[in-house]
Amino acid sequence: xxxxxxxxxxxxxxxxxxxxxxxxxxxxxxxxxxxxxxxxxxxxxxxxxxxxxxxxxxxxxxxxxxxxxxxxxxxxxxxxxxxxxxxxxxxxxxxxxxxxxxxxxxxxxxxxxxxxxxxxxxxxxxxxxxxxxxxxxxxxxxxxxxxxxxxxxxxxxxxxxxxxxxxxxxxxxxxxxxxxxxxxxxxxxxxxxxxxx
Numbered sequence: 001x002x003x004x005x006x007x008x009x010x011x012x013x014x015x016x017x018x019x020x021x022x023x024x025x026x027x028x029x030x031x032x033x034x035x036x037x038x039x040x041x042x043x044x045x046x047x048x049x050x051x052x053x054x055x056x057x058x059x060x061x062x063x064x065x066x067x068x069x070x071x072x073x074x075x076x077x078x079x080x081x082x083x084x085x086x087x088x089x090x091x092x093x094x095x096x097x098x099x100x101x102x103x104x105x106x107x108x109x110x111x112x113x114x115x116x117x118x119x120x121x122x123x124x125x126x127x128x129x130x131x132x133x134x135x136x137x138x139x140x141x142x143x144x145x146x147x148x149x150x151x152x153x154x155x156x157x158x159x160x161x162x163x164x165x166x167x168x169x170x171x172x173x174x175x176x177x178x179x180x181x182x183x184x185x186x187x188x189x190x191x192x193x194x195x196x197x
Contacts, residue, residue, distance in 0.1 A: 001034060001093055002131045008049050010042040013124045014133040015099055016142075020154045022133040023125065028157065029150065033097055037134055039108075039120070040100040043077055043084070050086060053096075058083035082111060110141065116173045122166075136162060137170040144174050144181060155183055160190060167191065 005012055014022055015037040021027050038046055047055060058066040060080055068085060071077070077084070077100060084098040102109040108123045110116035124132050136158045143151040162170065171187040 001036070001096070002129075004093055005036070005049075008046065010045050011039060011120065011124065012042075012046075012132060013037045014131060016134075016139065017150060017154065019133040019139045020136065020158055022127045022131060023136045023139075023161075024157060025128065029153070034093075034095075035097040035099055037099045037101050039103045040077070040082075041103065043100060046098065047073070050088075053086045053088045056085045056087075057081050058085065079111060108138075110173065110177075112145070113177050116141070116176055118169065135166065137166040137173075140170055140183075141173050141177070144178055144183060147183075155186075159183070159186060162190075164191075 001014075013019065013036060015035040016033075017029070017031050018034060021029075021031075055071045056068045057071040057077055058081065059069050061067055066083065071084060079102070082100045084100065086096040086098060088094055102111050102114070103120060104117075106120050107117045108120050118138070123135055123138050125135050126132055140155055140158060143154060147155070159167070167187060167190060171184060171191075174181050174184055174187070
């Protein structure tokens with residue numbers, strides 16, 4: 001994937017569980033899929049770049065389930081649509097899930113709550129071999145909504161490693177979106193423990 005997108009001149013990031021493993025520098029579990037995140041404003045640029053790929057959008061239906069539908073060329077995808085699937089026939093990488101992220105100017109905006117923002121310059125990191133990935137505080141914010149076992153495990157591995165600023169940002173974001181979330185207690189305890197007596 002990194003080789004495929006090496007010449008794409010817009011920001012892109014490995015997302016979800018693979019982003020956690022890139023942050024940790026090791027594979028910690030089996031992953032079901034490979035997701036990348038881009039800024040919504042770059043959707044047509046990515047489509048032009050992957051010109052030999054077939055694209056479908058995920059349309060949300062009642063109950064929150066998603067249904068794949070054709071994404072006509074030239075159509076601009078707006079919220080609530082935020083997921084695209086790309087497919088090609090051939091060797092190497094043949095499937096890709098693309099998550100569209102909101103932004104305004106130089107600020108990333110959390111699509112589930114536009115009160116939560118972060119400078120675009122802070123939402124990504126690079127692995128030791130140069131692969132861009134979502135910063136862990138961004139990944140954990142997405143995972144906080146309805147955490148499953150893998151999400152809990154990712155939180156437990158990553159939260160103790162966060163520096164003070166990203167940890168404080170994550171804590172504030174979760175407080176805004178999910179007051180009373182169990183992760184808040186752990187984040188607060190990490191802050192207290194690092195400050196010491």
